[in-house]
Amino acid sequence: MRVAQGNRVRVALVLMTGAGLFLTACSQDVRESAAVSTAPVIAPGRPGEEARTLSPAEAATAVPSPSVNAADVRYVQDMIVHHRQALDMTALVPARASSPKLKALADRIHDVQEPEIRAMTTWLDQERLPRPDHHASHEGMPGMATTEQMEALRAASGTEFDGLFLQLMITHHEGAITMATTVLTEGSHLTVEQWATDVIAEQTAEIRRMREMQGT
Secondary structure (H helix, E strand, O other), X not given: OHHHHHHHHHHHHHHHHHHHHHHHHHHHHHHHHHHHHOOOEEEOOOOOOOOEEEOHHHHHHOOOOOOOOHHHHHHHHHHHHHHHHHHHHHHOHHHHOOOHHHHHHHHHHHHHHHHHHXXXXXXXXXXXXXXXXXXXXXXXXXXXXXXXXXXXXXXXXXXXXHHHHHHHXXXXXXXXXXXXXXXXXXXOOHHHHHHHHHHHHHHHHHHHHHHHHHOO
């Protein structure tokens, strides 16, 4: 019996010694991993900018800046110009339109597109990109009313104005949807993608309302 008990004691000591060695090895691995994690991380800058050195804590939460390509820039600059004309058109509604529904629609278009212009302009500033000029050419831009069409709209009133406004604004919205669809294919920036998606959803719904007003 005493021999058996002695053997059990020796086995227990061996197991305890092995466990201690294992824990010591694990602790050493943890210390080595911690030592590695303190190394600085180099974060490349955007084109034209220098790389930055991030601490481990910063690197763990850093989110890469979305890339901006030429299609994104062209879309934002053109859409600001496009929206400006829509606001020029809605500004004529209170004094010339006869339909209460059309007046409500014009208010909605204004309330949606004016903040979008501000957001897009701010984005261009943040990206250090040029804003479009207030008299920027819109030749070839989908859906834009011509100078002659805008003059005709300003000269109209009553039901004549209502009909011409709906005709021009439907075409205008269709052009905006074309532009948004293009940038979803060719662009790369997440914010621009979200704006384009919103434009398609908003203006598709508004086209449906305007066609109902036309009775078509």
